[in-house]
Amino acid sequence: MPLSPPVGRQHLHTRRVTCQGFFREDGLWDIEGRITDEKAYDHPNEWRGTLKAGDYVHDMSIRLTLDHKFTIVDVEAVTDKSPYQVCGNITPDFKKLIGLRIGGGFHREVRARLGGVHGCTHIVELLGPVATTAFQTVASGKARELNRRHREKNGTLPKAETSPSAKPPRKPYVIDTCHAWSSEGDVVKRWAPHFYTGPDAEAVRTAAEGKEIELDG
Structure with a gap:
């Protein structure tokens, strides 16, 4: 508009x-x-x-x-x-x-x-x-892919990073920095469910176990 x-x-x-x-x-x-x-x-x-x-x-x-x-x-x-x-x-x-x-x-x-x-x-x-x-x-998925490929090629990728479930997801920096990325809102619920704090947070986090966070926007 x-x-x-x-x-x-x-x-x-x-x-x-x-x-x-x-x-x-x-x-x-x-x-x-x-x-x-x-x-x-x-x-x-x-x-x-x-x-x-x-x-x-x-x-x-x-x-x-x-x-x-x-x-x-x-x-x-x-x-x-x-x-x-x-x-x-x-x-x-x-x-x-x-x-x-x-x-x-x-x-x-x-x-x-x-x-x-x-x-x-x-x-x-x-x-x-x-x-x-x-x-x-x-923070984009494409950037992480390029970075991972580079480190694999050069032998600098830590073994702990070879498995997506090797460590818990990292909190996206954008959470609670604006209206759209409120930790209680639908955007975080959809794209970063591990850090969602809305009324159904426990159920959302349970359903998201093992799901990799993809940050866009």
Whole structure:
């Protein structure tokens, strides 16, 4: 269902945020984000001259390389377009994120390392959707299949993981993070029954014994 028809108005600005997740042939994960800003009208810029309508005021990207524990093992940040010549000078400092794990406290630690004058506002903002894209990428059934194949090929798959029933299922990170994924709701009841807490939880969990959880969405 689209938004309701707007009142008469004039388009002034467009911001686009694009994030993508990739499984690498070396078993690591690349999560990339790009943020762009553009005006719908010509306007002057002291450094770049007149920017035409549609020219990027900001065009900045970052790539986080993660291991299977969501620990950042490498970072690359670039500034292709900016309103000030000095903006791109700070991008090497995003290497400070190496060693940080995406999880609880991630954004707090990002601000500690790269907040204020120690980072770029736009790239730091971009790390929010990049982090959630990491979870969306790694949590899918396809991602788990690719990861498993890679570890089998390289002989790094622990014996305990060769059997689906070797250990209990892990709680999906999305539970109780939004309305749809309430632990008492139908989505959790269907896709993560081991962690369902609705009124018929005991019966649901009993019926789900031995069922592998598949996380989508």
